[in-house]
Amino acid sequence: MCRIGAIKSLNYVHPSRALQLMNSQQKGHDNSGFAVVMQDLGGVFKDYKEFPTISLACTDEGLKAAEAILDAIGFRQVFEWVPKTTRKPGMDIQALPNYVFRTFDYPENFKNASKREKEDLLTNTRLKIRTVMEPNEAGFVYSFWPDVVTLKEIGDPRDIGTFFGLWEADESFTAKVITTQCRQNTNYAIVRYAAHPFFLQGYTALANGENTFYQKNKEFQASLNPAYRGFESDSQCFLYTLHYMHRELGWPLNYYKHIITPLPFDEVQERPDRDQLFAIRQSLAHLEINGPNTIIGTLPDHTMFVCCDAKKLRPIVVGHTADTVVLSSEVCGINEILPERNWEQDIYPNEREIVVIGNNLEVQRWKQ
Amino acid sequence: METVKINDIACNDLPWKVVYDTERCTMCGSCVAACTFGAIKPKVERRRKAFSDTNTPEPKINFAATPVISQSNALNNYCRGCGVCERVCPNNAIRSERNPDSRFNVVYQSTTASGPKRGGRNNLEVQMRTLDTLRVGRISQMTDPSLDAQRHSFDCLAPLGRILPADKLPLTLMPGGELVQNGHTPPVRWIYPVIIGDMSIGALSWRMWEAVAMAVAYLNEECGLPVRMCSGEGGMPVRLLKSKYLKYMILQIASGHFGWNRIIKAMPHMVEDPAGVLIKIGQGAKPGDGGLLMAAKVASHIQAIRGVPKADLLSPPNHQGLYSIEESVQKMFLSFNAAFGFRVPVAIKTAASATSVSVFNNLVRDPYNIVGGYFIDGIDGGTGAAHDISLDHTGHPVVSKLRDCYLAAVAQGRQGQIPLWAAGGLGKTGNLAADAFKMFCLGANGVFSGKLILQIAGCVGNDNGRCNACNTGLCPAGITTQDPTLVRRLNPEKVAENLVNYFLGMDQELRKLMAPIGNSSLPVGRSDCLVSTNKEVADRLQVQYVC
Numbered sequence: 001m002c003r004i005g006a007i008k009s010l011n012y013v014h015p016s017r018a019l020q021l022m023n024s025q026q027k028g029h030d031n032s033g034f035a036v037v038m039q040d041l042g043g044v045f046k047d048y049k050e051f052p053t054i055s056l057a058c059t060d061e062g063l064k065a066a067e068a069i070l071d072a073i074g075f076r077q078v079f080e081w082v083p084k085t086t087r088k089p090g091m092d093i094q095a096l097p098n099y100v101f102r103t104f105d106y107p108e109n110f111k112n113a114s115k116r117e118k119e120d121l122l123t124n125t126r127l128k129i130r131t132v133m134e135p136n137e138a139g140f141v142y143s144f145w146p147d148v149v150t151l152k153e154i155g156d157p158r159d160i161g162t163f164f165g166l167w168e169a170d171e172s173f174t175a176k177v178i179t180t181q182c183r184q185n186t187n188y189a190i191v192r193y194a195a196h197p198f199f200l201q202g203y204t205a206l207a208n209g210e211n212t213f214y215q216k217n218k219e220f221q222a223s224l225n226p227a228y229r230g231f232e233s234d235s236q237c238f239l240y241t242l243h244y245m246h247r248e249l250g251w252p253l254n255y256y257k258h259i260i261t262p263l264p265f266d267e268v269q270e271r272p273d274r275d276q277l278f279a280i281r282q283s284l285a286h287l288e289i290n291g292p293n294t295i296i297g298t299l300p301d302h303t304m305f306v307c308c309d310a311k312k313l314r315p316i317v318v319g320h321t322a323d324t325v326v327l328s329s330e331v332c333g334i335n336e337i338l339p340e341r342n343w344e345q346d347i348y349p350n351e352r353e354i355v356v357i358g359n360n361l362e363v364q365r366w367k368q
Numbered sequence: 369m370e371t372v373k374i375n376d377i378a379c380n381d382l383p384w385k386v387v388y389d390t391e392r393c394t395m396c397g398s399c400v401a402a403c404t405f406g407a408i409k410p411k412v413e414r415r416r417k418a419f420s421d422t423n424t425p426e427p428k429i430n431f432a433a434t435p436v437i438s439q440s441n442a443l444n445n446y447c448r449g450c451g452v453c454e455r456v457c458p459n460n461a462i463r464s465e466r467n468p469d470s471r472f473n474v475v476y477q478s479t480t481a482s483g484p485k486r487g488g489r490n491n492l493e494v495q496m497r498t499l500d501t502l503r504v505g506r507i508s509q510m511t512d513p514s515l516d517a518q519r520h521s522f523d524c525l526a527p528l529g530r531i532l533p534a535d536k537l538p539l540t541l542m543p544g545g546e547l548v549q550n551g552h553t554p555p556v557r558w559i560y561p562v563i564i565g566d567m568s569i570g571a572l573s574w575r576m577w578e579a580v581a582m583a584v585a586y587l588n589e590e591c592g593l594p595v596r597m598c599s600g601e602g603g604m605p606v607r608l609l610k611s612k613y614l615k616y617m618i619l620q621i622a623s624g625h626f627g628w629n630r631i632i633k634a635m636p637h638m639v640e641d642p643a644g645v646l647i648k649i650g651q652g653a654k655p656g657d658g659g660l661l662m663a664a665k666v667a668s669h670i671q672a673i674r675g676v677p678k679a680d681l682l683s684p685p686n687h688q689g690l691y692s693i694e695e696s697v698q699k700m701f702l703s704f705n706a707a708f709g710f711r712v713p714v715a716i717k718t719a720a721s722a723t724s725v726s727v728f729n730n731l732v733r734d735p736y737n738i739v740g741g742y743f744i745d746g747i748d749g750g751t752g753a754a755h756d757i758s759l760d761h762t763g764h765p766v767v768s769k770l771r772d773c774y775l776a777a778v779a780q781g782r783q784g785q786i787p788l789w790a791a792g793g794l795g796k797t798g799n800l801a802a803d804a805f806k807m808f809c810l811g812a813n814g815v816f817s818g819k820l821i822l823q824i825a826g827c828v829g830n831d832n833g834r835c836n837a838c839n840t841g842l843c844p845a846g847i848t849t850q851d852p853t854l855v856r857r858l859n860p861e862k863v864a865e866n867l868v869n870y871f872l873g874m875d876q877e878l879r880k881l882m883a884p885i886g887n888s889s890l891p892v893g894r895s896d897c898l899v900s901t902n903k904e905v906a907d908r909l910q911v912q913y914v915c
Contacts, residue, residue: 210512212886216783216893223781249534252545262889264523265558275549276539282527282556283534285784290887291512310888311520313513 002208004181004196004316005333006296008304008357009324012042012174015151017337019161021328022182024336026157034157034182035195037142037204038149038175040302044081045149048103051078052122055150056100056129057192058139063098065138066129073125074107081173083164093155093163096139101149119201123227140192143199149175152195157182177302179204194232198239201227201247202300205239208329209293209314213286217241220286224248238295241287246299253305255280256297257354257368260289261310294349296327304357312351318363319346325357377479379439381471383833384449384464386439390415392461395435399453399462404842404854407447408462411438437462443479446472450828450835452844466833473756483757485660487838487848488653488750488819489831490793492760497748497796498767498905502806505899505914508886517876517883524878524890525594526814527787528618528644529556529713529740554737555713557643560587560595561890562804562874565791565818566620566646566717567751568600569627570661570670570681571838576825576847579860581608583867584616593871596643598816601659601683603627603673609634614642621704622648623658624683626674635707644740645704645714647696649686652766652792653750655719657758659683664841667850693730701738713740720746720769720792728773732782741787743816744769748793751818751848753839766792767810771909774811774893783893787813795820796831800870801877809894810909822847824870825863 003025007013015036022034045053056066070077081101110118126144133139142150153160161167181196196206211217214234221228221240225248228240238260245251245259262281268274281288292313296306306316306327319326319334321341328334331346349355352368379385386408400408415434418427439447447464454463476484508514515522531554538551564584569577580597587593601622608614609631619642621628651659661670661681671678690696696716704714716739718727724744731739746766750759770790777783790812794803796819804815822829826845829835838848846858882888885897899914900906906913 210508210886212508212512212897213894215896219778219893220781220783223778244534250541251539251547252541254545255547262523264521265525273546276547278556278558279532279537279539279549279553280534280547282531282558282784283537285527285531286893288889290889291508292886311515 002181002183002196003329003333004206004208004294004296005329006179006206006304006327007324007337008177008302008361010176010361011323012176013178013324014169014174015166015178015180016161016169018178018180019157019166021326021333021337022157022180024332025328025330026182032183032190033152033154033195034160034180035152035197036150036178036180037197037199038178039147039204039298040176041147041149042174042176043172044079045103045147048079049147051103051105052144052146053101053103053149054126054144055142055148056098056139057096057142057152058098058100058133060097062133062139063100065132066100066141069125069129069132070104073121074109075104075125076107077102078105079103085163086165087163091155091159091163093153093159095153095155095163099151123201127227127229142193145199145202148199148202150199152192154190154192177298177304179206179296179298181206191232193230196233196235198233198236200239200243203239203243203246204298205235205242205295207235207238207293207295208316209309210291211235211237211289211293212291213237213289216286217289235293238289238293238297241289242297244287253299253303253356254354254366257307259284259287261351261368262288263368294329302359305354306349307354308349308351310351316349317346318349318355319343320361320363323361325361325363377441377443377475379441380467380469381475382441382446383467383470383472384447385467386437386447386453387463387465388437389461390434390436392459393437394459396458398456398458399437402452402456402844404452404844405448405837405840406445407440408437408453409440410435412436443476448835448837449833450837450844452828483755485753485755485839486759487829487836488752488754488759489829489836490653490748490750490759490763491831491833491836497793498765499803499806500797501902501905502898502900502911504805504809504881504885504897505912506897507884512886514886515883515888517879520883520888522879522882522888524561524875525558526561526890527556528559528596528715528814529787530554530734530737531556531785531787532737533782533785552710554740555711557713558594559643559814560593561808561814562595562800562871563618563789563814563816564595564597564821565749565751565816566598566600566648567818567821568602569604569673570602570665571600571659571752571848573843573846573849573855573858574669575855575858575860576863579825579858579863580821580867581613582860583864583871585613586864586868587871588616591868591872593875595871598646601626601648602670603630605673606630606634610637610639612640614638615640617642618644618646620646620648621700622683623685623687624681626676626681626683629675630673632707641708641712645708645712646717646743647700647704647714648717649696650717650719650745651750651752652719652745652747652763654752654754654758655721655763656685657754657762658685659752660754660839662753662839662841665848665850670850693727697731697734697736697739702736705738714738715741715743715789717743717745720744720764720766722764724764724769725772725776728786729776732777732780732786734786739786741789742773743789743791744773746790746792748796749791749819751822751838766790767807768908770807770812771810775910778893783811784813789814789816791816791818798823799877801874801881805878805881805891806898808890808892809898811893811895813892821867824866825858
């Protein structure tokens with residue numbers, strides 16, 4: 001089982017907090033990697049919130065290829081942040097030569113383009129770079145989106161933390177929304193893309209668990225959108241379903257749970273909105289998720305939520321203080337970074353609800 | 369020595385030989401009375417018997433006229449091996465034995481200028497079934513826990529009806545954040561994923577048909593299993609059409625259009641909509657051949673329901689006047705949808721064949737949103753009567769065809785929009801749950817089964833040529849006959865009880881299969897949880913090969 005965690009705060013938080021959150025939960029296969037998606041960025045990225053940042057790990061050839069594509073499209077670099085890396089002998093990390101976090105201005109001809117057009121441009125560019133780098137593993141492009149930084153690496157999370165200098169908190173590299181996982185996938189081959197969290201067009205998802213409907217989810221999603229690709233991990237399906245429902249269909253978040261874990265037929269029959277629920281269930285039967293899992297997700301407006309499988313087979317805890325909410329698959333993680341909170345107010349989400357954390361940190365529990 | 373008439377039919381030419389023991393027989397006559405085919409008859413033989421009536425052996429010979437039971441060597445009274453004689457004999461004096469030296473196929477045709485006809489069983493299937501090379505191989509344990517088949521809840525329902533893609537749903541987002549339906553969607557019924565296959569009221573005896581209908585009503589109303597039954601071609605009793613039980617019935621219109629006059633006349637009086645309408649284009653076990661209801665089975669009530677004289681009734685192999693998918697979609701689906709006010713799903717059934725995928729591809733592109741399902745029937749299915757040659761040599765196994773259709777839908781991102789239902793030899797080994805489950809994993813939304821229903825009722829036929837005389841109207845079990853004497857052999861209450869019990873058991877078995885793979889809803893398309901011990905099967909069906 002994966003250990004997952006997320007932090008949403010009114011203040012900017014350094015990823016060292018995410019490392020601490022995960023460190024107390026280390027066991028088994030968990031220390032095989034570290035991945036983090038940071039949204040609503042602070043520090044050096046604070047002044048560039050409107051501009052997309054590319055998150056890339058690659059070889060020198062990969063970098064050249066990516067630069068060529070970005071140049072050709074007309075992206076103009078406005079900022080670059082280079083993490084200070086430290087290599088010590090004996091470190092358990094399969095580092096790549098380059099970690100690229102560059103912020104760009106949109107091409108000249110997109111100056112007056114709509115938001116949607118710009119977003120499509122970013123996604124298509126990322127997919128293009130990915131396609132070019134994929135054949136000889138020249139690199140991995142995780143996100144290309146405004147106000148988002150993604151970092152994924154294979155190895156011991158402690159060493160990865162040391163390598164990127166993430167243990168010491170500072171003001172330069174922070175975010176208000178951080179989602180994280182300390183593991184590479186175990187059910188398929190280790191690929192950097194496969195580490196949670198997954199990001200697409202402002203949506204983030206990560207999960208602890210198993211998606212036993214992976215095959216049918218994947219077969220269905222693959223034809224829904226060209227950006228639904230990879231499928232290196234069964235949990236990517238959670239992201240694509242979220243994206244499809246919320247962005248493509250334009251349905252509100254409360255229907256996510258109805259798609260992935262539909263209510264039993266006899267319960268639907270009792271509901272006033274049964275017609276809609278039946279219609280949703282039958283049309284999106286292939287997006288249903290079976291199996292044990294807890295899903296943490298973030299929407300483009302930074303709303304964070306968590307929900308569980310229909311039988312509540314995997315754990316998750318939500319702990320909060322006045323200015324921070326922390327989600328963790330084990331309560332020890334929250335104890336580590338929010339020791340002063342009132343643990344009696346911790347929430348253990350149940351199988352038929354979505355727990356939603358708004359931007360003012362109000363925690364709501366929505367019944368399915 | 370008598371002159372040998374070599375061309376006469378001898379018992380040794382027939383598929384079954386009756387083995388009879390004079391010593392054990394008490395001449396009670398039960399076997400002769402019970403044999404519906406007239407394959408045995410009493411006769412008197414002159415028997416020579418040596419005996420001695422003194423203390424020291426002094427054999428004498430006595431000739432006496434002895435009554436015996438003998439096998440008929442007439443072609444229209446040949447023994448079907450049903451074994452009813454053995455069942456009724458109190459002394460174990462008689463039984464039938466398969467005759468490996470039978471010349472039946474040759475002599476029958478040579479004598480009658482016609483091929484043999486029989487009840488629907490493919491008798492050449494001797495190799496292992498495809499489904500039996502498959503196992504449910506993904507057993508969840510540590511990472512994805514299995515469920516408790518007894519404790520957890522499961523959603524064992526399948527759709528019947530056209531399903532719209534999500535972006536075509538008539539849903540409007542209200543200011544309160546709720547989706548509200550603001551338009552018509554095609555009717556969809558969520559029903560039990562195992563339908564009782566289409567067997568007509570002419571093919572089955574009225575007691576048998578009533579028993580099945582009774583079992584279906586009981587399963588729905590007392591057991592909470594929404595099992596549906598397909599009427600088969602040939603209409604229904606008017607009382608049933610006007611009753612509330614119609615909602616458990618899928619009305620079939622086949623190529624003969626039998627019984628539809630009555631159905632249409634009953635429409636204004638219907639208090640419930642039927643569960644669906646199934647347009648049968650072809651049947652797996654006899655594609656290209658119509659069903660045969662021999663005159664012997666066209667009893668007066670069948671004549672009344674179908675509006676026909678007492679004559680051999682052939683359902684033509686295809687709907688006369690429908691020569692393309694477009695035509696069938698436009699004419700029939702529209703008219704039947706319209707007839708029931710667009711409230712009843714209308715599905716289509718064809719035989720599995722090399723062209724099934726083309727048919728399915730045409731259906732999934734249905735622009736009218738009215739194709740409510742695609743039923744495919746394979747060669748191993750079929751309960752109806754047909755020519756030997758059709759049953760044994762035409763048709764297509766269903767498993768790979770179903771898989772092809774599902775994968776064709778996947779390739780277009782349209783899986784689930786036209787529910788796939790498959791049949792043809794499912795439950796042949798008596799275990800329908802396992803077969804159904806594997807079919808779901810390969811992409812079927814549901815399955816249907818007919819022959820197994822007959823087995824549950826007490827049919828003694830099998831796939832090795834035993835009985836299979838459904839066409840003759842002489843069914844020794846009273847299942848496929850309209851002869852009042854024979855029908856009385858069947859106890860409808862007992863048949864209904866058997867059926868209900870079988871379905872309850874099967875339902876439990878389905879859960880027993882869903883639990884280990886950690887699924888609480890039907891595993892449609894979960895080919896990843898199947899493995900095959902046969903490399904060719906694994907490659908063909910795109911499932912994991914294990915050895």
